[in-house]
Amino acid sequence: MSETEKRDFIRQIIHDDLESGKHSEIVTRFPPEPNGYLHIGHVMSICLNFGVAAETGGRTFLRLDDTNPGKESKEYVDAIKRDVHWLGFDWQDRLTHASDYFGQLYESACRLIEMGGAYVDSLSADEIREHRGTLTEPGRNSPYRDRSVEENLDLFRRMRAGEFGDGEHVLRARIDMSSPNMNMRDPALYRIRHIPHQNAGDEWCIYPMYDFAHGLSDAYEHITHSLCTHSLCTLEFEDHRPLYDWFLDQLKPEYRPRQIEFSRLNLAYAVTSKRKLNTLVDEGIVSGWDDPRMPTIAGMRRRGYPVAALREFVTRAGVTKKDKLIEMGVLENCIRETLGEQAERRMAVLRPLKVVLTNYPENTVEMMEAMNHPGRPELGTREMPFSRELWIEQDDFMEDAPRKFFRLKPGGEVRLRFGYIIRCDEVVRNTAGDVVELRCSYDPDTRSGTASSDRKVKGTIHWVSCEHAIDARVRLYDRLFNEANPNAVDDIHGALNPESLEIVDGKLEPALAELSAGQAVQFERLGYFCADEKEDSAAARVINRIVTLRDSWAKLEKQAMQQQNQVV
């Protein structure tokens, strides 16, 4: 990193610690609980934790924070590993689990009991809640708070041996029931759960709580900077840090990590709360965790969002302690920028309208040369068959066109991209009065690329030869919510965007037969698209729209509509 480069406050701390010699190597960790799929908020945490280590030649652990069996599963573990790898990060041999440390954690708990820093409480969960007090009133000590070390040790060992049922006892830290910080009012350290564990099997029936396990796990791994953000992988911020430090002060592990908190990233028109994400999946509002509308990493991957765009997005969002709600447009622009540079261009018609070139010979096919990328000639060209009958976009024709509409209209001319200039001579309707066909004539002197082709017309539209077109099912995705901050809404049902998915039967140019999985292309004038990783096949194309192109015409139209409505 150069001297002049801007650093966020965490990178500044890390830079200072390296400069002062406090640390010679940075070690971080990304510690998700394997109880759900990773989402856009986690991308921020992953990029930060892996990023700061990579930038300084340090190391990062992927630690599965699996202290609560019953909620956690192998399915989630596998998904997390896949997602982190997909984002381009490698933990190498540093895949760990909180459950790897259950033995050490148990020993530490016993030591804490011996030091008088923990006791076994036999109150029920309800009673403990009653004793905890409120935000404004101090709590009361449990009647079991002053059990002897011997009794506590004996009880705790028997808890571990399985002599008690779930909830009969709990191990608590002995701190201060009147602390203004609720987290310090004798928090639970261990609870009894007779449930097998996804990693540890049935070796244990007592499991450590997050606060106890997390700081010590950081210490065991010699984490230099434990970077936390609200309810994503870890804590609710600085309220827990006194407790994090308390355990370290008491148990004095050989290595002492430091926790630093930063704010979570909220994306407008998207939810990241686990409960709401679950609702979407469980009620079938989306097709699953990897539905292309989901803000999960799996969903965004399937949608076709490039990794580079996601990483750029979190960079633009920044690392601070301020609550933020970032506009969807920022993400979309990152995607457009990345794909605009990378994606080859193709042509496809989403809502086909037939055009017959009445003066074009029948049974004739010309091959038109089309650039694969206007800004990158090295990506070469391809040939597009051109014939008498073509598909164009319904939106590219208007009977009563406003002055500024410069696509096709009766008597008007338009350029077919990489083809000829055509004129609309006649509009054909069905019995219902719908426009079903346009009869046009082409100007033979205007073939693209020829010497006489430089005649200018206002509009250029895309097209596909009917005879050669490939049928495709194309899914047009839009934001899942109409509410800017659906995370803040109690009932998400009313906030849903009913038009988040539209499916159309489109026509693709022949070159798209070779579209491979994971390859994003730009359909000219429409947007960026990719083949669906699950449902697409060569026999039946299923294409996802990643994002539209910026569309200043649509914006103009919308403004015109609004003005009209105001007048009326």
Next chain:
RNA sequence: UGGGGCGUAGCCAAGUGGUAAGGCAUCGGGUUUUGAUCCCGUGUACCGCAGGUUCGAAUCCUGCCGCCCCAGCCA
């Protein structure tokens, strides 16, 4: 009404006592066989508010206001 955190333009965000960077959006204009891209231009930000210290304050002090988080045997 207890504790913790945060308030700089529509959205992000630099800035750490010397007179408000940058990005995205917006709005103009130019180029263009994608109404895309690209290029150029475009912002009077009561720096949450009010006082105070100072030659000088977004930066220091005091008071106030607003928003977020905490009362799981979840993480």
